[in-house]
Amino acid sequence: DQQVKQNSPSLSVQEGRISILNCDYTNSMFDYFLWYKKYPAEGPTFLISISSIKDKNEDGRFTVFLNKSAKHLSLHIVPSQPGDSAVYFCAARAVFSGGYNKLIFGAGTRLAVHP
Amino acid sequence: NAGVTQTPKFQVLKTGQSMTLQCAQDMNHNSMYWYRQDPGMGLRLIYYSASEGTTDKGEVPNGYNVSRLNKREFSLRLESAAPSQTSVYFCASSGQIEQYFGPGTRLTVT
Secondary structure: OOOEEOOOOEEEEEOOOOEEEEEEEOOOOOOEEEEEEEOOOOOOEEEEEEEOOOOEEEEOOEEEEEEOOOOEEEEEEOOOOHHHOEEEEEEEEEEOOOOOEEEEEOOOEEEEEEO | OOOEEEEOOEEEEOOOOOEEEEEEEOOOOOOEEEEEEOOOOOEEEEEEEOOOOOOEEOOOOOOEEEEEOOOOEEEEEEOOOOHHHOEEEEEEEEOOOOEEEOOOEEEEEO
16 A cells, blocks of 8 residues: 555746645654655655644745645745756655654655646 | 766666665765655655665565665665556655655556
């Protein structure tokens, strides 16, 4: 069963508008949620994270919102730029004794920002 | 400071051949990971190494073996490649919160 779900495989947004990418999770034990951005032929790069005890984290044009009761998080990009066109992965972090952690990824959402 | 490096970038194998994917990180991280990415499935964990000298299975370990050679290096071996192992493979190492990924190896098994 998928513990992290991104139900929208793709999203198209006009340049300058807001992009909203969504993610749902099932396990309440995750301590952090992360967003990664991936361009073709490159590895995923870390974008922004949020602790499970917060409900919002902002970094420049990127804001992540966490709704724990709904087990839902979203990434807002404002304003969207053509360079934001990429695949965005949502990930949830589980920590284990010994201090190591695992990330569980959603399937990704392909964002296209057009002029 | 190169972060996480992987070799090779591309590889084509015939069914039954073997190969080793190499990964190294220069961030002094304890934990390292191998993932595969297939269309529509996100990244799935193959094996991980919580610290030097330890390795454990992830979500999809069948057909793979790993070696944590030292703190920097973590290799992934396919002993007898199968077409189902055609994928893009990513190595990662773990910082305080996030994981840092290498550029990936695109493997095709014919």
